[in-house]
Amino acid sequence: MTIEISNAIQSLNTKSGNNHEYVISGTPTNEAEYNSQVKFISGADANGTAIFSDTQAYSWSEVSAEQSSLQTAYDNNKYQRDRAEEYPSIVDQLDDIYHNGVDGWKATIKTVKDKFPK
Numbered sequence: 001m002t003i004e005i006s007n008a009i010q011s012l013n014t015k016s017g018n019n020h021e022y023v024i025s026g027t028p029t030n031e032a033e034y035n036s037q038v039k040f041i042s043g044a045d046a047n048g049t050a051i052f053s054d055t056q057a058y059s060w061s062e063v064s065a066e067q068s069s070l071q072t073a074y075d076n077n078k079y080q081r082d083r084a085e086e087y088p089s090i091v092d093q094l095d096d097i098y099h100n101g102v103d104g105w106k107a108t109i110k111t112v113k114d115k116f117p118k
Contacts, residue, residue, distance in 0.1 A: 003074060005038065008067035012058050020057040023050070031060035038063075082116040 005028055013020055021041040028034040035056065042053040058066075088096065088108065097105045 001074060003067050003071040005034070005063060005067060007070055008063045009038075009058060011070060012062060012066050018057070021050075022057070023052075028060075034060040034063065079116045079118055083112055086112045086115065 006022075006024055009020070009022060012018075023039045023041070024037060025039075026033065026037040028037045038056065039052040040055075040057045041050045043051045045051055087093070093105060093108070096108055100108075
């Protein structure tokens with residue numbers, strides 16, 4: 001999965017306690033594209049039409065740094081996603097405990113953990 005600019009803006013909104021609304025047209029990959037393709041909404045006119053701000057709520061450096069940080073976090077947690085797919089269902093795990101005891105269940109889980117290390 002590729003972390004998009006919209007994910008970075010939403011993350012910055014959450015971290016800063018803001019709720020900046022925005023429109024993205026395209027996939028900006030540099031500051032010039034960001035400034036032309038990302039428009040933050042500052043309000044609405046009497047007809048409810050969006051009024052776009054003349055300034056960006058977040059700079060390209062803030063957004064691209066956040067995007068990079070989110071992508072790194074996502075990539076670093078691949079083992080968690082892989083393990084989640086590989087673990088037996090909860091029903092099967094409970095059955096394993098019933099038939100093989102906790103030690104048998106631990107062995108089953110350890111196999112998955114060993115297959116997908118941190």
